[in-house]
Amino acid sequence: MEIDKVDKIIDKHGGDASSLLQIMLDVQSENNWLPKQALDRIGEKLEVPMNRIQHIATFYKAFSLVPKGRHNVHVCVGTACHVRGATRILDSVEESTGIKSGETDLDLKFSVETVNCLGCCALGPVVEVNGKVHGKMTPVKTSEALKLYE
Amino acid sequence: MSEIKFEIDGIKVKAKKGETLLDAAQDAGIFIPTLCHHEKLEPFGGCRLCIVEVEVKGWTKLVVSCVYPVEKDIIVRTRSEKIDRIRKTIIELLMAHAPDAPELKKLAKEYGASRDRYEKDPSFCIHCGLCVRYCAEVKKANAIGFVDRGINKEICFVPEIASQMCNDCKECFPLCPTSYLQAAFVLTESLIA
Incomplete structure (x- = not known):
């Protein structure tokens, strides 16, 4: 900068x-x-x-002292999302991005983070990408959604 | 300057307005155990060990004496069954971090605290903030600070400043109740070398 x-x-x-x-x-x-x-x-x-x-x-968690990816992927692992299979969603995100939660990939494309509740439990399991909420996710839908980001 | 009259452990005490309970007690020769207090530094209220019982109009409450300003006609108890029990737990919690710190061992003996009550997490820092505050307030060097938060909070030297100043100062070293600071400094030093 x-x-x-x-x-x-x-x-x-x-x-x-x-x-x-x-x-x-x-x-x-x-x-x-x-x-x-x-x-x-x-x-x-x-x-x-x-x-x-x-x-x-x-x-503050809002700050990062290391470079972050262009797209911030937040996987909700709060209670409601957890019981609806958030761990499988997280697995799917980790597989399609190739990084674990808390990491950023080498081309600075994605940063993956787990969060504890996004406040829309009825839509669970929820993944948020760049502030856009993707509700009622399945592992397949998740990897499809992540393909849309460049 | 108006004087405030009150009572500590049955002794009538006078203090200036704005003075803390701890200072007033020390002036009166009453001992209250502390870990994060230092006469040259602003009160911090970090270790909670100086907790005392304060009775106001028949109601008792627990306050931390190092940050509690004196009030008229209060009755302060620095030792009671309740206070001793709370201090014992505080010491036991601190000992989970620094089980063999001499200062904590001495306090543990006094209050009957067991060093093994809580699962050990030997971070060796009890977050008294003495080094951080001494560096900021007395030396005005700001060579060391806290980083992170909650259970991950720790002290951290600022390498650019520390490499210039710390070797000739080291005034914070004897302040550390657990000697962790010295260890942190040596670790930081080895990173530069």
């Missing part, structure tokens, strides 16, 4: 130390992850020590 892009985000929030979290969130959504250079720049401009930034970046 280019430094001037980070600067732009910082300026948008007025360069105030209290907007640290919001700036980090914006960098995360713009770039999909938080590169070291971006965090260094934020710390320098807002005069926030690195240990604090580290603390925040590791505290």
Whole structure:
């Protein structure tokens, strides 16, 4: 991520130390992850020590310190989805993407994550890709759906 | 400055407004065990060991004395059956992380805590925050911080700062109640070498 892009985000929030979290969130959504250079720049401009930034970046699950794939696949393994076969859905996702939960593939295509409830249990088992909910999934439907993403 | 009068363990105590219960007790010569307290640092309330019973208008409540400001006419009990039982459990929980820390062993003896009550998870850090806070508040170096959260929370040096400053300072080393900090430093050092 280019430094001037980070600067732009910082300026948008007025360069105030209290907007640290919001700036980090914006960098995360713009770039999909938080590169070291971006965090260094934020710390320098807002005069926030690195240990604090580290603390925040590791505290929230929304942040990633490693590159993330273009498509975020969230497999729900909450109770309702679990009893309707979420483990088989997860197996199917892991098979079609070639990565395990919590990982990102080498071409940065997919990042797979398990989540504990997406709040639409009636649609279970649920897979969410880039915020779009796919309900009543079967292993076949799952691998078909993932084929649509480039 | 108005003085606040109250009672700790049957002794009449006077304290300044805004002072914490722990400070007031220490001034009066009453001992309350602590692990995360340091006179130069802001109160943290991390170890919960300084828990005491406070009676306000006949109602008792449990508070952590290092972050509880003194109040008029309260009655504080620093040792009671209930307090001792709670402290014993706190020590036992901490000992699951650092079973052989000398400071914890001493407290365990005092409160009859068993080091093997809870399943061991020897992370050796009890999250007192002394190193992190000392570095930030006294040295203003911010060379060490917490990372992650919950059961995965741990201390972590910032390599760029630590490699510049820590070798000549090491003032946080004696503060660590479990000596984990020293180990973490040596581990970080070996990563650079």
